[in-house]
Amino acid sequence: MSLIRMLADFLSLKKGMIFVYVLNTVLLLFLSYVFYDVDDIMYPLLVSSFILFIYLVIAGAGYFKVYVKLQDCKSSPQIELDESKVLDKLLFGKINEIHEQYNTRIYELKSSVKERNTLFSQWIHNMKGSVSIIDLASEQGSQQAMEDIQEENGKLMANLEECLNMLRLDDFSRDYLPERVNLHRVATRAINARKKDFIYQGVYPKVEIDEALFVYTDEKWCGYMLEQVLSNAVKYSRREGLVTVRSEMKGDRVLLTVQDNGIGICLEELPRVFDPFFTGRNGREDRSATGIGLYMVKYIAQRLGHGVSMESHKGAGSMFTISFLAKM
Incomplete structure (x- = not known):
């Protein structure tokens, strides 16, 4: 900005004060002339x-x-303040706060993009492996090759579905409707959505939730979380096993637990079950495991304000808990 433009802006800023000062001077001179003959x-x-x-x-x-x-x-990113000047503290103090908020937000966005890129890179790697196996199997043309193709195709479909679910999380803030939700209804719908999984695995569901119990959550996303947890419970349950979904009041919280009597998880692996793409020993034996389901459950739960935890013992099953605020 030129000096003349800066001077013009300054005089424009002070024009009100200059006008009042000049008017006051003229008035004093006039009164002095009229009443004191000056x-x-x-x-x-x-x-x-x-x-x-x-x-x-x-x-x-x-x-x-x-x-x-x-x-x-x-x-x-940070302006030095002159504490002796009120304008500095008010104006530049607030600007510093805005800078800090934006820098924090930018860091969070960069971290989110980096994590997202890592996730999609891993998904692409997983799908490339399936495509390679399908390509090799198709050249053989044997019955075993067709079974391999069918298995890898299933893995591709699972990975693509997880990709779509991850992309849907971008719309989470626009698609989040907290309301008073009947927990028994949500659990029943989630079980029905996984009905085929229960039938194919030979596992039986059991619901022990008060039909008059309500919690404060988003019904659609809460149902999605339950489906992911139930899918894991069924996948690692023994045949003719039982998956129990029950509720319990604890202070102002409602604890919803999904418990199975399956193969369980090693104690040393528990802290990592919510990490993306972590499948553990059980996941390595089940080639359909993607290691992304529980990561997304925790991601959604944090944004809904719910707590999540998991307990498990090798050979004795697992218990997954979601903690809600009661809404009576």
Whole structure:
């Protein structure tokens, strides 16, 4: 910005004060002339003008300093404050807060993008492996090759479905409707959605939830979380096993547990069950495992304000718990 433009902006900023000062000076000179017969107005006029000039110089210097600091705000993440000046503390203190908030947000976005890129890179790698196996199997044309193709095709479909679910999370904030939800209804619908899994695995569901129990959550996303947990419970249950979904009041919280009597998880693997793509020993034996389901459950639960935890013992089954705020 040119000096002339800066001066014009400064005078425009101070025009109200200059007008009042000039009006006050003229009024005082007029009253002095009328009531006190003061004929010499040049001296007080010069003194008044000099005082105005000194004020404008000092104020202009302050305006210039503020202007320079404002220009620095464009590139500097933090502006040094002059604690002795109220304007500095009010204006630049708030600008520093805004800078800090935006820097935090930018860091979170970068971390999210980096994590997302890692996830999709892993998915692409997984699917490339399936495509390679299908390609080799198709050249053989044997019965075993067709079974391999069918198995790998199932893995491709599972990976693609998980990709779609991850992309849907981008719309989470626009697709989140917290409301009073009947927990028994949500659990029943989730079990019905996984009915084929229960039938194919020969596992039986059991619901022990009060039909009059309500919680504060988003019904669609809560149902999605339960489906993921139930899918894991069924997958690692023994044939003719039982998956129990029950509720329990604990203070102002409602604990929803999904318990199975399946193969369980090693104690040393428990802290990592919510990590993306972690499948553990059980997942390595089940080639359809993607290691993304529980990661997404925790991701959604955190944004819904729910707590999630898991207990398990090798050979004695697992118990997954979701903690809700009761809404009575």
